[in-house]
Amino acid sequence: MKTSIAQETLSNQSITSMVGAKISKDLILDKIKASPSKFDMSTRGIIDLAKNKVPELVIDAMMLASSPLPILRNQDIVDMHINGVSRNIITKKIQYSESDFSLTTEALIDLKNAKVPDQLVKVMMVPKRAVQQSGNPNLIAGALAPHPDYPIASRSKFSGAGIFYEEYKGGAPKYEELEPTTTNQRKSGGLGEAAANSVTHGLSGQSQRVGLANPSANFIVEDNRPVFYFVFAGARKDMNTVAESIFEGVASPNDFTLMKVKPTQRGREFVIGRETSVSSSSGFSEGTVPFRFKKISNTLYKVYFDQDIQAGEYAFFYNKGSEFSSSLKLYDFSLRNNIK
Structure with missing residues (x-):
């Protein structure tokens, strides 16, 4: 007779506990792939993960498992930057999220005063990854539309x-x-x-x-x-x-x-x-x-x-x-x- 075992729902605390116990990064990634999850991928959640030294690849996997992500605004970028979140993770969070950035002259000055790197500001200007163009006849001419955020299929x-x-x-x-x-x-x-x-x-x-x-x-x-x-x-x-x-x-x-x-x-x-x-x-x-x-x-x-x-x-x-x-x-x- 088979016994049904309830599957654990992963949280931010689950991940930080595994990292603290020195469980390998690959094993944590496999666990994220195979388990249901309810991660806090807010700005505060990302900052806490970074402070707990959760590897970037793990944070990336957590973001990908948490759709949709919260809407990003200028202050989110400033907060993550001043709290030591890596440029790579901030960039991916911008690319994975919907955003409501202000890029007026005054806003750009505020970002500069907060020492947000120019590279991140450029990503904020074009938040979705740009499509490379090619004259190769085997490729499609023009840009392809990104996937809409449809619900997961049943x-x-x-x-x-x-x-x-x-x-x-x-x-x-x-x-x-x-x-x-x-x-x-x-x-x-x-x-x-x-x-x-x-x-x-x-x-x-x-x-x-x-x-x-x-x-x-x-x-x-x-x-x-x-x-x-x-x-x-x-x-x-x-x-x-x-x-x-x-x-x-x-x-x-x-x-x-x-x-x-x-x-x-x-x-x-x-x-x-x-x-x-x-x-x-x-x-x-x-x-x-x-x-x-x-x-x-x-x-x-x-x-x-x-x-x-x-x-x-x-x-x-x-x-x-x-x-x-x-x-x-x-x-x-x-x-x-x-x-x-």
């Missing part, structure tokens, strides 16, 4: 288990499913690697690669910072459970890796390991792209990014070592935007 929005892209084309968001692809087109590294491997009698080794037939994915995403939903079937499974159906067997998006796939003359490819005459290793060694996720329920996760993502070819891979010996299941998409 499980009923999705037709079934899978990975869904949250598309904004004006009005309410639509959820489009990424179709899974299975590939087992294995090959070793290129001519240069083969020559070096021959000269060193196998010590330098060769990378083990997987190829995809088409030069780009059929699923096209036009976005600077895409949002996906991972929908799993049934009750959450044990972390060590491996099932034939991915969405019946995995525990969370942690079981996936997002890769930037390299286009080639014959299609696309990515590295899954390396072999030498004395060793063999599996796992993605290059091209991985970090992402964040928020647990909504045991079967629903929101996957997002804390910065704009470059245009290119990408794929989510079911990242289980046991799967490397057979085929790899992936969910590929072509990302087109203004980010070089």
Whole structure:
């Protein structure tokens, strides 16, 4: 008989207690990703976290888990600056928040007298991160609109288990499913690697690669910072459970890796390991792209990014070592935007 265990709701005090107990930053970040939270991300809350020496990456994760953030005004920036909050955290708080700044001549003089750095004042003038422009024909011309602050989607929005892209084309968001692809087109590294491997009698080794037939994915995403939903079937499974159906067997998006796939003359490819005459290793060694996720329920996760993502070819891979010996299941998409 299974016992249901109530999950802790994290607070600012939870985080400062873990930091004070010298729990590793990575473990705290994982805890934030996997737990419900009710953080105080007000100016006072941010100042207290900084004074308690909470790492910047942890404060950043707390802000991302606390949407929407309180509206910012000039005095918030002054208070954070004079109380020792880092410029990096203040910048991110401006970028993540709605704001009601005054940038009149008098207000600029007041900010200068408070010794607020010019770099922060410039961010206040353009609070949302500027979109880079490019003449690359594979990118979208002009600026893409930022995502509206829609509520987190409910499980009923999705037709079934899978990975869904949250598309904004004006009005309410639509959820489009990424179709899974299975590939087992294995090959070793290129001519240069083969020559070096021959000269060193196998010590330098060769990378083990997987190829995809088409030069780009059929699923096209036009976005600077895409949002996906991972929908799993049934009750959450044990972390060590491996099932034939991915969405019946995995525990969370942690079981996936997002890769930037390299286009080639014959299609696309990515590295899954390396072999030498004395060793063999599996796992993605290059091209991985970090992402964040928020647990909504045991079967629903929101996957997002804390910065704009470059245009290119990408794929989510079911990242289980046991799967490397057979085929790899992936969910590929072509990302087109203004980010070089």
